[in-house]
Amino acid sequence: MIAMMSPGSADAPGLPAGECPVAGTPDSPPGADRCEDRLARVALMRMAEAGDPVMGRLIRAYGPHGALGQARRGVLAPEFVAAEEAVAPRRRTDLDRLAASWAARYADPAADLAQGEERGARLVIPGDAEWPTQLDDLGDTRPFGLWLDGRANLRLSCLRSVAIVGARAATPYGTTVAADLAHGLGSRGWSVVSGGAYGIDGAAHRGALAVRTPTVVVLACGTDVCYPSAHEELFRAVRGRGVVVSEWPPGSHPTRLRFLVRNRVIAALSRGTVVVQAAVRSGALNTAAHASGLNRHLMAVPGPITSEASAGCHVLIRQGKAVCVTSVEEIVELVGSIGDDLAPEQRGQARPHDALNDETRRVLEAIPARGAAGPAAIAVAAGVDLTTALGCLGGLAAAGFVEAADRGWRLRRRG
Amino acid sequence: MIAMMSPGSADAPGLPAGECPVAGTPDSPPGADRCEDRLARVALMRMAEAGDPVMGRLIRAYGPHGALGQARRGVLAPEFVAAEEAVAPRRRTDLDRLAASWAARYADPAADLAQGEERGARLVIPGDAEWPTQLDDLGDTRPFGLWLDGRANLRLSCLRSVAIVGARAATPYGTTVAADLAHGLGSRGWSVVSGGAYGIDGAAHRGALAVRTPTVVVLACGTDVCYPSAHEELFRAVRGRGVVVSEWPPGSHPTRLRFLVRNRVIAALSRGTVVVQAAVRSGALNTAAHASGLNRHLMAVPGPITSEASAGCHVLIRQGKAVCVTSVEEIVELVGSIGDDLAPEQRGQARPHDALNDETRRVLEAIPARGAAGPAAIAVAAGVDLTTALGCLGGLAAAGFVEAADRGWRLRRRG
Incomplete structure (x- = not known):
């Protein structure tokens, strides 16, 4: 596999890096165009700081090859400078210095491509099949490659x-x-x-x-x-x-x-x-x-x-x-996608007494936390009559919640 | 201090519990009224479940003494029953059973007051100086006392x-x-x-x-x-x-x-x-x-x-x-009160290099994390000219950020 090819970019031209002309014409075939863009982007990745929005806009305005031409000369097109000054008011000298720093950092992109290939890496650029298009959300700060x-x-x-x-x-x-x-x-x-x-x-x-x-x-x-x-x-x-x-x-x-x-x-x-x-x-x-x-x-x-x-x-x-x-x-x-990946709501484990009816639950609640109570006292505390209380206590005992004690009924301890 | 008095309720009548008549007339003097209310509430605290909103509404409608009369008889006034049915539709028998359970739990409030006093407690009721009026937000479920x-x-x-x-x-x-x-x-x-x-x-x-x-x-x-x-x-x-x-x-x-x-x-x-x-x-x-x-x-x-x-x-x-x-x-x-008790915003400790200007910071950032770099390489990486880079490096060295090394400049390790 050559350095400039990615596993997913079957549509990228298969030319070895050395055969890509750095300069090209608008009439060059699509394959050569793509190859030219690739080399230009490799050069720009070394010249501009990653994420530099000025370079991002330069590439958008002139394409990678056009941007490279200006960056290598260290001189930006007057209409681009005017547009930049409209985007973010800045001193003209800042842009001049930025362009000069780009020019100073130029290195042969073919060498970078060869070095990358040699070290097992591949380059992907916007338009390649392996390019993650969500990076386009970065706008002017989208990676050059x-x-x-x-x-x-x-x-x-x-x-x-x-x-x-x-x-x-x-x-x-x-x-x-x-x-x-x-x-x-x-x-x-x-x-x-x-x-x-x-x-x-x-x-x-x-x-x-x-x-x-x-x-x-x-x-x-x-x-x-x-x-x-x-x-x-x-x-x-x-x-x-x-x-x-x-x-x-x-x-x-x-x-x-x-x-x-x-x-x-x-x-x-x-x-x-x-x-x-x-x-x-x-x-x-x-x-x-x-x-x-x-x-x-x-x-x-x-x-x-x-x-x-x-x-x-x-x-x-x-x-x-x-x-x-x-x-x-x-x-x-x-x-995730709505409906596909809904989180289960955090819930405590259902407890057995959730199933009790209101009356039975009140009788259960009326039994003291410690010690025992007689059925009459339980009935009064629960606000039910004695017959109801006795009925509920029988059911609760059967379900294992309470047990008869010397002096009435008490909670049954688990374990 | 007697049981029915609270430290903060200097306006409450000083009658010992035993001298408070449980029954009273609308014409009884304010002190006696208060005392009567107090005893009635003590009785109701034993008869109704704490927070029972039906009892809360009964007290609101008839006062503590009037509510106690109905609760002791186990029979609610027909107009109250009608109003309750309007508040929350329920079977008439539920209200009858509730009232009956109140009646069944009646005990002499004077005994409760005496027992509380004996055990070192004091009673506060709505209207007392020590009563926390924010409890009124509980509406019908406000504690009876x-x-x-x-x-x-x-x-x-x-x-x-x-x-x-x-x-x-x-x-x-x-x-x-x-x-x-x-x-x-x-x-x-x-x-x-x-x-x-x-x-x-x-x-x-x-x-x-x-x-x-x-x-x-x-x-x-x-x-x-x-x-x-x-x-x-x-x-x-x-x-x-x-x-x-x-x-x-x-x-x-x-x-x-x-x-x-x-x-x-x-x-x-x-x-x-x-x-x-x-x-x-x-x-x-x-x-x-x-x-x-x-x-x-x-x-x-x-x-x-x-x-x-x-x-x-x-x-x-x-x-x-x-x-x-x-x-x-x-x-x-x-x-807290707005403006009085504002939390300080959580902030990291300010770092010394926050004070650097943009150009100097870029020079500092351009120095490799490991090893050293020459001033020309640093200037290129930082996107500044050599003179600027040398000026910044001098300042950074003076401030202790960088130091001269065999092959250029490197970061100065602290400690």
Whole structure:
């Protein structure tokens, strides 16, 4: 398989990267166009910051190839600059500097494609069969392309998926809950999307892998960079059954900014985001904000109020931003199709005495919690006549609720 | 002090119980009237089930003395029966049986008053200075009277009070939270109302007593009956600084029905109810329902979703019936006066780099999480020119964020 082909993109041209001309004409055949777009997007993924909305709008206005032409020159078309100034008033010099920084970061996309292929990754871009179209909801900040490494088809894996996110510094309660929820979602045919960090992220993927469900790791570095390095084994397992995703070129290292930028992809890929544990200020709440902004379902798992690790979840619940969820059923009820996946209402176990009629129940209630009472006293306490009380007591004794005692009737202790 | 006098009811007549005529005329002087009402209510507290709305309406229609006359005869006035049938269609025989059961339970109220006095309790009835007028919100199910035992004035204690309720089978998490919340409320001048059970109830009172705040125990048995018996020491401490409350005559034993009936008083006495832990089906949720029905604030404390003991709290939060609360401040914000008691918003600690300007922050973010990078690479990654990058790096080094390394600049590890 070549680097630029994805398992699901049978309609993508089969040209090796080296045969794609970087420059093309409007009359070039569709296959060549597509190939050109692909190379242009690879170049732009290195030149612009992931999620840069200015680049997003440049691509929308001029196509990937046209955008690349301007970015390489470091000079933007005057009408684009005018449109940008209308979108967000800014100093002309800011746009000039942005374009200059793009130009400074240009590198041969064919080399990136070759390097990606060599390291086992494939590129998918908008229009490919494997492209998850729900990313289009990101508008101007939609990824320019995605590098994928793993056996699963990203688009199919994310059709019914839930993001499970939370703190790196999770407690055993948090990792247990994350793994259990992922496990339960996997058992019900839902896949999991998360980052690749310690704590909640890792536990969620492990829970999903335990039921052999495709799980999606979205990284803030190249798919070939193992961060954190202790997750090498985990990422290998994910590649075997799920897929590792990145919008950065092979070899890219993570930065704090990239983790935050990456979070919008986690939120956009899935139908809803569950925050399992999060401090009041944490990256997980950033993902949560993206989920809300994208009109995805936002859910939070409550925890002990004595634990800082759940404080962010409680803030989301208190502010009405997240729905409090306590089980897989409740999650599936939210993200699932209406009518298909309704959560069973939490109910206590029905107790035998629910079946008693009002009169009999009042007689039962009138029997003291400790000691015994005579039938006349019970009748008075229950507000029924003696004959009624005696009838009820007989029935209650037969049903095992009460028993005769030295001084009347008493409750029968179970066990 | 005589039994019928409460510390706060200086306006009540000082006649000993024995001198109160049970029968009276419309022309009897106010003092005698009051005394008569008092005796009549004591009799009715034994004859009717606490909270019986039919008796509540009978008292409203005929006054305590008039209601007692009909109840002793076991015969209700025809116009009252007609009105009852209009309120709630029922078989005539039901009302006849109810009245007959009242008559059957009559006992000399002077004896009850004497017994209460002997056992250290005092009676308060509507109109007394110590009567908590918020109980009037209970309408037809308002208690006929209350027996009190303890140094605190019930009305004053409940002016700023919060009910803390929950499971008997509480976990250590639940009892810790109950005690902490009660302690915190007491420190802020709020008193606590609860039952007398093991688990959450007991922990709440202990937390309140630890800051020497009046705490209110509402029992489902006579104030002289210690249930559960292991709480004898606790109830003694409550009588010393707070008050023990009951709507049943001295010597009455608890029944399951009485616990449920009692719960409405806990909810009505306080400005809001906090459910600390509750199984999906539990008495605490009954108190919660009363609180909602009375338009009191209903709050629930979240907990681990792995614990059945918090499942009822989560149901209340999920259904939007209760506000999720995680601290004393959040409780006080709800039940307190607007503007007076606003909870501080939960915020993470501000981090030093919040103060950096955008350009400097981007330079900081561009430095790899691991290893070092040269200033040119950092400038490109940050999208700034080299001069700007060098300027920012100098500032960041001075502020302790970064340090020079063999091959450029790296993040400075703290500690």
